[in-house]
Amino acid sequence: MTTVSVATGAARGMGLACARRLAAECDVLVMADLDEAGLREAAADVRGPAEIVPFTADLTDPAAVPALTDLVASRGTFRSLAHAAGISPTMANWRRIFEVDLVASARLLDGFAALLQPGSAAVCFASTAAHLLATEPDETLLRVLDAPLEPDFADRLTKLEDPRITTPESAYAWAKRGVIRLVQRESVRWGTAGARVVSISPGIIDTPQSLQEAERQPFMQVLLENTPLGRFGRPEEVAEFVAFLLSDGASYLTGVDLLVDGGMMAGVDQAGGFSGQ
């Protein structure tokens, strides 16, 4: 049996670290990203033993996921997905943030549901931002958030006229809350096939994305000061955890979100909470 794994956002950051790590765990590794030049360079740099197959696409393009799942099915048995492709508040407006971080994640989990085998597994990347900034229960908002594949999803968000979602910072946090909830729902469907799906919420990890955020968002320094381990995480540390979550070693773990934050949430809690400033 030829096993196929997929790492998205694989041109850089945590997606690339996951690709490097997963290349030792499967026969064929598909590295997906919209940055064609970056992906070419990254793919050339990843050492097997897996065969490396680059796949360039914007995952918000509705044609991208069917093309990706067709590619995976043509190469073997779907083993695992590390879905790290995503954008952060300083990279786009609120609509695009929801589209990339939540809608594309929903399309991916929906598409891969057709390929599941016992032992298949996926990890989606949420964020501690969801735990810090998107916590109030609001049935109206959650109902919209829980239907990201509705064709009028963005219009339904707009109609809420809710200031919590129309700034990039809060959109990011709520999109990632949506990812956590998506994974909980999908775990039920995936479980019927003997497959698993979890999300992880990284703290501040040393990647191009967090560097960009830290340059423009002073509160990142406050979060770092409240992180018990006193440093940024390394992409390789997250990738090691993701590899475990995707392995049979984690065979009874599904439908949950796991913090990989150097203790940041515990530190913030002990310090009396986070105001978002």
Ligand SMILES: NC(=O)c1ccc[n+]([C@@H]2O[C@H](COP(=O)([O-])OP(=O)(O)OC[C@H]3O[C@@H](n4cnc5c(N)ncnc54)[C@H](O)[C@@H]3O)[C@@H](O)[C@H]2O)c1
């Ligand atoms: N770095 C952090 O501190 C941190 C913390 C919490 C959560 N996260 C989340 O973890 C994930 C990985 O973060 P990172 O820091 O490695 O990011 P990064 O910006 O360094 O890398 C993300 C990659 O995703 C790709 N990408 C973006 N949009 C895409 C799309 N529409 N289609 C295909 N590829 C796309 C980019 O081209 C890039 O190569 C993201 O979802 C991010 O929101 C990051």
